[in-house]
Amino acid sequence: MTRKTYDQLRSARWFAPDDLRSFGHRSRALQIGYDHADWQGKPVIAILNTWSDISTCHSHFKQRVEEVKRGVLQAGGFPIELPAISLSESFVKPTTMLYRNLLAIEAEELLRSHPMDGAVLMGGCDKTTPGLLMGALSMGIPCIYLPAGPMLRGNWKGNVLGSGSDSWKYWDERRAGKITETQWMEIEGSIARSAGTCMTMGTAATMMGITEALGLTLPGASSIPAVDANHQRMATQCGRRIVEMVWDDLTPSRVLTRRNFENAITVAMAEGCSTNAIIHLVAMSRRAGGDCAVSLDDFDAFSRKVPVIANIRPSGDTYLMEDFYYAGGMRGLMKTLADGGLLHLDTMTVSGQTLGQTLEGAEVYNADVIRPLSNPIYQEGALAVLRGNLAPDGCVIKPSAVAPHLLQHSGPALVFDDYPALKAAIDDPDLDVTPDHVLILRNAGPQGGPGMPEWGMVPIPTKLVKQGVRDMLRISDARMSGTSYGACVLHVSPESYVGGPLALVRTGDIVTVDVPARTIHMDVSDAELARRKAAWTPPPRRFERGYGYMFSQHILQAHEGCDFDYLETGFGPAIGEPAIY
The missing domain is CATH 3.50.30.80 (IlvD/EDD C-terminal domain-like)
Structure with a gap:
């Protein structure tokens, strides 16, 4: 693999020339407090951070971004944090799905318009994973995804509580008159105990696992609990790794093939995935272009041959994502699938190794949490079309x-x-x-x-x-x-x-x-x-102006991934690099 030289970096076009425009770029960087030594001869790394005061799943990202920066600096890069819309699933109405494509647009244009050579994508809450990745895939510079990780288990009077799943369960018990208001309030204060995403196999855990299966995270990154010290170290490792990826020009197009997406579908089925996985993975695959696009038929075909082996709620009865991590995590699950001949082990990953190489030494430590293929919790995959x-x-x-x-x-x-x-x-x-x-x-x-x-x-x-x-x-x-x-x-x-x-x-x-x-x-x-x-008479139009109007004019249907038609790879030729005047 031929490594890039400094003059081949995108950022060099902003900072290196001896002309008036680059003088302006350098002087404004100096205005911030940076020095020539910060960028000279170094790749500039964007850190797209979806932290906000109201993004509960990402509340630890305020610290994690500093750990990413440390890794970038250790590897000889220049880190720049770029905030992106947070899309807090718990608070945004009517739904964060309305804004997934807005995050994708923001991610793509942040990377395109700034002097960025590579990107660390910080997400985890449901729509942030596909939104960030869709934008980054369309942009095409080297990128690595940093998953937020699940929160700790909930606990109420010795009963393990799982996000969402137990909310619905106990709400029905309250409606039936079997849970008092006092008990309900106790559950309210016991179900979400730390930073991190839902600790059930909901959309957040599903999409983080899928992204690892695609090869876009560091090995094992997707199942580390958010508040585990291993998560801090993984953040720093992401910072170090993206610098090497830039020099190696390891772009998404050099990582992803249709076989990566088939691995992602396989893992989705085995982990007992969220139904939302179909919409997001279809959209991501269509952004990747080439022969990567997958469809509902692909999901259904894989569901008939891949059993559910992750015994995690809501498909399972007992365990949560913290247990999954202790049992061997995503590497353990994928090793089980690989040993059964269900994964393409020659696919590339952002680690610079093939998937097969990253799974060497992976083990399962609790065969009730990550079941063997001979003893699944459900004989077919998690979804049916x-x-x-x-x-x-x-x-x-x-x-x-x-x-x-x-x-x-x-x-x-x-x-x-x-x-x-x-x-x-x-x-x-x-x-x-x-x-x-x-x-x-x-x-x-x-x-x-x-x-x-x-x-x-x-x-x-x-x-x-x-x-x-x-x-x-x-x-x-x-x-x-x-x-x-x-x-x-x-x-x-x-x-x-x-x-x-x-x-x-x-x-x-x-x-x-x-x-x-x-x-x-x-x-x-x-x-x-x-x-x-x-x-039949069509209902009145929902939007008359603004983003919502644009949304209603261009949104595709569910089986097509709900992307905007004009953002898909086949809509028209990709835009070139922005001119620097």
């Missing part, structure tokens, strides 16, 4: 988190046109509903939500909760939190807001879901559907 006259472009369910009797189910639809109507009805003691009903929420997709909020885990009606019902079939064009569980069919595509078949179903129609057969069907004739379609 269904198609039929209700979802011609596909929809998604997480079979490993579904009550078994609902994997094949027919029942009458109970339809809600929006989330406020759903919420108002769910607690109605006189609601005409039985456990056999199929609850349907529509107008909650990419355009209808707007932004495809996490409304897909439709609550069980209170009257049924009090009868002991804890799962029933629910269908929507929304998403759900990766920490959720239950018989929720999600991402129905095309969405109802743009006239997809979900817009045509009526209360009382018989709906059938057959997960083993991968089908979803409403028992309505084609002629009747055509009559309903002719009578």
Whole structure:
């Protein structure tokens, strides 16, 4: 591999020439307090930091960025921190998914417009991982991802609590009258105990693991708990490594192939991934270009041959991400898959080694947390893709988190046109509903939500909760939190807001879901559907100005990854380097 020289670096075009424009760049750097020795002969490293005062998952990033800088300096680079939108999943309304592409745009343009030779991407909370990576892949300079890591286990009166999963569980118990207000408040103060992402196998843990499987993190980085000293050392190692990556010109295009993305899908299935993994990985693969693009069909094909072996909630019953780390973490899980012939070991990683080389010496220390392939917690993968006259472009369910009797189910639809109507009805003691009903929420997709909020885990009606019902079939064009569980069919595509078949179903129609057969069907004739379609009126436009207006004009459907059409690799030629005048 031929190493770059200083005059070949992007940053040298800003700082090195003896001209008036570079004089301005140097003088302004001096104004900040830097010296010529800070940048002369060195690569400039961007540290894209998604820290903010309200980003709970990234609250430790204020310190971690200093540890990244230390590593960059140790390796002879010049670190520059660039703040990026934080996208705090816990607080942003209506959903951070509305702003994932905004972060992708910001990441790409921050790197393109500044004198940056490489980047450390600091993320972890659900949409920050795909947002940062999508932008960095489009930009194309060397980059390495620093995952935030999971928080510590929750604990209430000796009971281990998991983010999200136990919130839903105990909320139902409170609605059923089995948890007091005092106990509920105790749980509230016990479930999130430290910095870091959700410690269940939610979207954050899923996407951090996928990124390691892609080869875009240091080996083992994705499962280190956020407050573990190993996480601090990993941050510094990221800083050192990105400097070497710049000199070696190890860009994403030299790391990623379709085989990397197939590894990512394999790991997603084995770890019991969030349903959100499909949307994000499809979008990332389409940004990577070439033959990298994956589809819903790829996910379904891999789900039939890759079992769930990570015994982590919500697919598992007991363990959380802290346990997963102690059991061998992502390297242990991938070593298990590799020994079973399920991974491409010749794929490159940002470490400069192949995946196979990075897995040498990896072990599993607790075979109940990371199961052998011969003893999975679920025989097929975590996700299944269904198609039929209700979802011609596909929809998604997480079979490993579904009550078994609902994997094949027919029942009458109970339809809600929006989330406020759903919420108002769910607690109605006189609601005409039985456990056999199929609850349907529509107008909650990419355009209808707007932004495809996490409304897909439709609550069980209170009257049924009090009868002991804890799962029933629910269908929507929304998403759900990766920490959720239950018989929720999600991402129905095309969405109802743009006239997809979900817009045509009526209360009382018989709906059938057959997960083993991968089908979803409403028992309505084609002629009747055509009559309903002719009578359908599009809902009013959600946005009239600003970012939301742009979003609604360009957002793709769920099966296409919900990227903006004009940001995908195939939309048009890539922009060249910015001119320096």
